[in-house]
Amino acid sequence: MGESTLSRRGKRREKWIKHYSSSHKILLVGEGDFSFSSCLARSFGCALNMVATSLHSEEMLPLKHWTSVAHIEELKSLGCTILHNVDVKDMHEHDTLKTMRFDRIVYNFPHAGYFLHLSETHRELIRRHKELVKAFFTSASKMLSKHGEIHVSHRDDHPYVKWELEKLANEVDLVLIEKAEFQKSDYPGYHHKRGDGRRSNKSFPLKECFTFKFSTSN
Numbered sequence: 324m325g326e327s328t329l330s331r332r333g334k335r336r337e338k339w340i341k342h343y344s345s346s347h348k349i350l351l352v353g354e355g356d357f358s359f360s361s362c363l364a365r366s367f368g369c370a371l372n373m374v375a376t377s378l379h380s381e382e383m384l385p386l387k388h389w390t391s392v393a394h395i396e397e398l399k400s401l402g403c404t405i406l407h408n409v410d411v412k413d414m415h416e417h418d419t420l421k422t423m424r425f426d427r428i429v430y431n432f433p434h435a436g437y438f439l440h441l442s443e444t445h446r447e448l449i450r451r452h453k454e455l456v457k458a459f460f461t462s463a464s465k466m467l468s469k470h471g472e473i474h475v476s477h478r479d480d481h482p483y484v485k486w487e488l489e490k491l492a493n494e495v496d497l498v499l500i501e502k503a504e505f506q507k508s509d510y511p512g513y514h515h516k517r518g519d520g521r522r523s524n525k526s527f528p529l530k531e532c533f534t535f536k537f538s539t540s541n
């Protein structure tokens with residue numbers, strides 16, 4: 324850590340990137356190539372406050388995202404905890420995570436997967452997306468610190484608006500506290516990934532995207 328990140332009293336200076344502070348305890352889930360986590364960690368200059376996770380095993384991830392290798396190396400060098408095989412549906416029961424509480428839990432562009440026979444407008448695929456997000460909300464709400472927030476970045480145009488994020492959150496006693504425009508350029512080095520299928524490492528169009536912020540209603 325460079326001296327420039329220390330205040331005169333020797334304390335680490337708080338650094339912000341968009342909604343995220345170096346003093347937040349941050350859990351990132353459903354990461355693609357870990358470039359979003361890397362972007363935050365680089366901005367903070369230290370990632371001891373971050374846990375970054377993927378659904379995929381250590382062996383499988385580079386096959387889906389060859390770009391993940393360098394990002395994970397960088398994250399580890401900055402002190403980030405990296406976890407594989409973390410399913411957002413039951414992460415509150417994960418051995419390492421179950422005793423931890425977070426100020427921010429971040430899932431960028433949740434998606435239940437690509438299926439040849441199911442287009443994004445297909446009712447069955449929308450049902451799978453909703454099931455994934457609702458289970459994520461349920462699990463994440465058990466892992467929040469006092470005043471903690473769950474952030475989901477998502478497209479808000481057709482057919483993605485049919486996922487009804489706010490309604491799903493309300494069903495598990497979460498409330499929408501803000502819907503902030505999502506601009507990829509706010510996160511230098513972030514490469515959003517499809518994360519599934521033959522084109523896992525490719526991107527997808529970002530239209531009408533927002534970061535939906537939720538907190539517990541009590």
Ligand SMILES: C[S@@+](CC[C@H](N)C(=O)[O-])C[C@H]1O[C@@H](n2cnc3c(N)ncnc32)[C@H](O)[C@@H]1O
Nearest residue numbers: 353354355378410411431432434515516517518
């Ligand atoms: C559209 S990609 C977005 C990836 C990444 N968040 C980004 O912004 O580039 C959706 C991600 O959700 C992850 N995912 C799907 N189901 C999941 C689950 N049950 N638990 C954790 N991650 C999941 C996939 O592995 C994939 O990486």
